[in-house]
Amino acid sequence: MxxxxxxxxxxxxxxxxxxxxxxxxxxxxxxxxxxxxxxxxxxxxxxxxxxxxxxxxxxxxxxxxxxxxxxxxxxxxxxxxxxxxxxxxxxxxxxxxxxxxxxxxxxxxxxxxxxxxxxxxxxxxxxxxxxxxxxxxxxxxxxxxxxxxxxxxxxxxxxxxxxxxxxxxxxxxxxxxxxxxxxxxxxxxxxxxxxxxxxxxxxxxxxxxxxxxxxxxxxxxxxxxxxxxxxxxxxxxxxxxxxxxxxxxxxxxxxxQGGVEAFARLSQAKSALVYEAIDNSGGFYRNDVAAAVRSRMNIPFFLPDDELNARFVSESKRAGLLALKGHNAVGGIRASLYNAMPLEGAQALAAFMRDFQRRNG
Amino acid sequence: MxxxxxxxxxxxxxxxxxxxxxxxxxxxxxxxxxxxxxxxxxxxxxxxxxxxxxxxxxxxxxxxxxxxxxxxxxxxxxxxxxxxxxxxxxxxxxxxxxxxxxxxxxxxxxxxxxxxxxxxxxxxxxxxxxxxxxxxxxxxxxxxxxxxxxxxxxxxxxxxxxxxxxxxxxxxxxxxxxxxxxxxxxxxxxxxxxxxxxxxxxxxxxxxxxxxxxxxxxxxxxxxxxxxxxxxxxxxxxxxxxxxxxxxxxxxxxxxQGGVEAFARLSQAKSALVYEAIDNSGGFYRNDVAAAVRSRMNIPFFLPDDELNARFVSESKRAGLLALKGHNAVGGIRASLYNAMPLEGAQALAAFMRDFQRRNG
The missing domain is CATH 3.40.640.10 (Type I PLP-dependent aspartate aminotransferase-like (Major domain))
Known part of the structure; x- marks a missing residue:
């Protein structure tokens, strides 16, 4: 299992x-x-x-x-x-x-x-x-x-x-x-x-x-x-x-787990990890949402082209990071970070993003 | 378990x-x-x-x-x-x-x-x-x-x-x-x-x-x-x-299990066991539905009074026969015999009905 x-x-x-x-x-x-x-x-x-x-x-x-x-x-x-x-x-x-x-x-x-x-x-x-x-x-x-x-x-x-x-x-x-x-x-x-x-x-x-x-x-x-x-x-x-x-x-x-206050801290921390990986990528990853209203729950982002988007999805899956394909309506990548996602999941995703960029950027 | x-x-x-x-x-x-x-x-x-x-x-x-x-x-x-x-x-x-x-x-x-x-x-x-x-x-x-x-x-x-x-x-x-x-x-x-x-x-x-x-x-x-x-x-x-x-x-x-034909035979057999226990009870158990349209799935029946209905429900539960209380709208007893109920369940219920009648009839 x-x-x-x-x-x-x-x-x-x-x-x-x-x-x-x-x-x-x-x-x-x-x-x-x-x-x-x-x-x-x-x-x-x-x-x-x-x-x-x-x-x-x-x-x-x-x-x-x-x-x-x-x-x-x-x-x-x-x-x-x-x-x-x-x-x-x-x-x-x-x-x-x-x-x-x-x-x-x-x-x-x-x-x-x-x-x-x-x-x-x-x-x-x-x-x-x-x-x-x-x-x-x-x-x-x-x-x-x-x-x-x-x-x-x-x-x-x-x-x-x-x-x-x-x-x-x-x-x-x-x-x-x-x-x-x-x-x-x-x-x-x-x-x-x-x-x-x-x-x-x-x-x-x-x-x-x-x-x-x-x-x-x-x-x-x-x-x-x-x-x-x-x-x-x-x-x-x-x-x-x-x-x-x-x-x-x-x-x-x-x-x-501490109720909604605990999940507020957790969702803030998890989403910050992923947004940092995006914002520190020098444009390799792109999220176009205005900073003040970026969602802590669902983070859509895009790589430079569709071929890289597809490679990101397939390689992340092999790395044990599931279901990162973006919604068909917008394409790209989407990471959802709901309450049951532990901090370690967001850390693993951010680490994978940096590694993927190193290899493909 | x-x-x-x-x-x-x-x-x-x-x-x-x-x-x-x-x-x-x-x-x-x-x-x-x-x-x-x-x-x-x-x-x-x-x-x-x-x-x-x-x-x-x-x-x-x-x-x-x-x-x-x-x-x-x-x-x-x-x-x-x-x-x-x-x-x-x-x-x-x-x-x-x-x-x-x-x-x-x-x-x-x-x-x-x-x-x-x-x-x-x-x-x-x-x-x-x-x-x-x-x-x-x-x-x-x-x-x-x-x-x-x-x-x-x-x-x-x-x-x-x-x-x-x-x-x-x-x-x-x-x-x-x-x-x-x-x-x-x-x-x-x-x-x-x-x-x-x-x-x-x-x-x-x-x-x-x-x-x-x-x-x-x-x-x-x-x-x-x-x-x-x-x-x-x-x-x-x-x-x-x-x-x-x-x-x-x-x-x-x-x-x-053999599809709907097998369940037709099974539901016929299961319901016959319960209806027989009713019809052979000399009026101790009563089901008033016209014989030609009696349901094979849900069999409502009634004992001579509410006190016996209640005792039937509590004793049958202790005997491992669950959820026999009738719907509030009609009272009495109800046995539902859907596809997942094995023949042994109907046999156990019919045997319990005969035994209960012997002790309370």
Whole structure:
């Protein structure tokens, strides 16, 4: 058994201790005579796991009591469709700020239901910066403002919470949740696919300020209604129980590591190692994102030509550094440094980068 | 490690060999240096797993080439909302036949989008029978007819495919798929949450006759559009990869066991053992479902009073027979006998029932 350093953008690396516990409990969990994959979501045994995961996530992130927390299947993209259905009237104005690929996906899901207004966009500049909030063209009557806290493909991250006045701020935190402290009270809704910083694929966390649940929203199926999910504690239908359980193991691991403050220090240190290898390469490696908004989570970079990009991917894989190929939309290289990536992984990558440059620069 | 016979209605028991393989591969899968939980859904490694699962399910069920197959998160209830959005015009007439709780859930999801007509219902009689298809009040202009092939709570199962003329027949097969041969060509759409006969929780199979994808449907988000999911091979967003992988292991196991014909014989034999214990009890155990439509998958039954029901549940659990408590909506006892339940489980249950009656009858 050889576990490599895995820089996948998601589904992403998990802590070995979490995987070992899941492995040990795969045939029988907690003395119940069955695997946790095999028991009812409505059993007292699983309900306790679900409740503990909720409590641990609240502790980890610092979620105030006036926020509901949901654990849902369907992924973050499904939430992008549910946001307008639940929080805007049909055809109502909503403001979206585009700082990368995933903001555009959010707009695509919302357009059939609301009047989407792009309040700001860095697309013309190739998504290399975040437009200054003072320049955003916010609407007077928007139901909400939507941002993407970290853009996984373009490697751009909000470093501050933008002030959008009294309008609820909704943020896709899929790729940066729990990597540093978040002032949840500044947001109306936070949502995140879990398969990056929270661990397992197949489950999505949605954090909703409860007063927003009083909005009528739009005609929709019960399964698309956040109020129904809240009323049934995320068990309106059969939830992805194993994924929820694995997320719970990950929450416990993150708390034991020191919580989000520890991961803030770690992600700062890891990303600094890689950015230094880029910035000290004399242009051999190139990352074009404005320094102030460079992502600590996803670092896209480019070598001088496609042949070198390809050689970097294949040689790094042989060196035990996995999944460094950039997203097809932009090409090049991408290193994702989520919570479960140890400092040693970033050190190994930075060392490999310097060595590769020496041999090919 | 003690694995009991687990009669849970879902999430449900899995074959021990499947769990053992998942356990063995939890830290590293297929020599790739990572768990399959940790690798990208778009990696060649995972794409091969996904394609193999698709191919194996097509072999197992006998799915013709003119049907698309999707593997999606969100559960069967989400599909119940997507059906009218994809296959009916806004407000168009659709026919639903109600034979239990889950048919009503399907109606609840559809009502915001279409003119739901209840073409037949056995609700007045407590969902103990299936109305004769010749008596169904089908609409002339329905976009589709919806049935629930097996009702998990009420224990009622269609034994024949109803003839609904040229209108597409849509069936919720969540709790009976792959338990006997299905003539897929008689259906427009078949959908099934996997957590019963197909194995793992957190993934749903949708089988769609391709010509139906040409229907315009209703305004909807891209993530709610089956055409988009088909075009992207169920990878429009990050799918529940581990659950997909586990379903694939289950498909291989079912094929190795002899496929759906073998499970048809097995489910017939298992359910006969339990129904005999009921019918030979002189009224101590009671199942009120019409004999011709009794489910092979879920057998609800009742003891003479609630105190005996409760004692049956607690004593059977101590005897290594898990999760026999009936659904809250109907009470009593429920034994679910999905594909992964061996004959020995049904034998043990029938023996326990006779013994319990001897001591308490």
């Amino acid at each position: 050889t576990r490599a350093f895995n820089f996948s953008a998601g589904p992403a690396t998990l802590p070995e201790t979490v995987l070992r516990q899941a492995q040990a409990e795969m045939l029988e969990w907690n003395g119940v005579g069955a695997s946790i994959v095999e028991i009812s979501h409505r059993s007292a045994d699983f309900m306790a796991v679900a409740a503990q995961a909720d409590a641990d996530l609240r502790t980890l992130i610092g979620i105030p009591d006036d926020y509901a927390v949901l654990f849902l299947g369907g992924g973050a993209t499904t939430q992008q469709a549910l946001l307008p259905l639940n929080f805007a009237a049909p055809g109502q104005r909503v403001d979206y700020v585009l700082t990368g690929h995933w903001g555009k996906t959010a707009v695509k899901q919302a357009r059939p239901y609301v009047d989407v207004h792009i309040a700001a966009s860095s697309e013309a500049g190739g998504f290399r910066d975040i437009p200054a909030p003072a320049q955003w063209q916010l609407s007077n009557d928007a139901a909400y403002v939507h941002i993407t806290a970290n853009e996984t493909i373009h490697g751009v991250e909000f470093r501050d919470v933008p002030d959008v006045g009294g309008v609820p701020l909704i943020a896709d935190f899929s790729s940066s949740i729990a990597s540093e402290p978040i002032d949840v009270s500044r947001y109306g809704v936070i949502y995140a696919g879990a398969q990056k910083n929270l661990g397992p694929v197949g489950i999505t966390v949605v954090i909703i300020r409860r007063d927003l649940l009083e909005r009528a929203g739009q005609p929709r199926a019960d399964i698309f209604d956040y109020r129904s999910h809240v009323a049934r504690d995320s068990m309106l239908n059969t939830p992805p129980t194993w994924n929820w359980y694995l997320a719970g193991l990950m929450f416990k691991w993150m708390l034991a | 003690t694995r009991a016979f687990n009669f849970s209605a879902g999430p449900a028991t899995l074959p021990e060999t499947v769990l053992r393989q998942a356990q063995a591969e939890m830290l590293e899968w297929n020599g790739v240096g990572a768990s399959i939980v940790e690798i990208s859904h778009r990696s060649a490694d995972f794409m091969a797993v996904a394609a193999q699962a698709d191919a194996d399910l097509r072999t197992l069920i006998g799915i013709p080439d003119d049907y698309a197959v999707l593997f999606l998160g969100g559960g069967a209830t989400t599909q119940q909302a997507l059906l009218p959005l994809n296959f009916a015009a806004p407000g168009q007439r659709v026919d639903y036949v109600l034979t239990g709780h889950w048919g009503k859930t399907a109606v609840k999801q559809a009502r915001p989008y279409v003119d739901v007509h209840i073409a037949a219902s056995s609700e007045a009689g407590g969902f103990r029978d299936i109305p004769a298809p010749a008596q169904w009040q089908l609409s002339n202009d329905a976009a589709y007819v919806h049935i629930t092939a097996n009702e998990t709570i009420h224990g009622v199962e269609f034994r024949d495919v109803p003839d609904v003329g040229g209108v597409p027949l849509i069936a919720d097969f969540s709790s009976s798929i792959a338990s006997e041969p299905i003539d897929v060509s008689r259906y427009g759409v078949i959908y099934a949450g996997a957590q019963k006969n197909l194995g793992p929780v957190g993934i749903t199979v949708v089988i769609i006759r391709r010509d139906l994808l040409e229907r315009a449907g209703q305004p909807r988000a891209d993530i709610f559009d089956y055409r988009s999911h088909v075009a992207r091979d169920s990878m429009l967003n990050t799918p529940p990869t581990w659950n997909w992988y586990l379903a694939g292991l289950m498909f291989k196991w079912m094929l190795a």
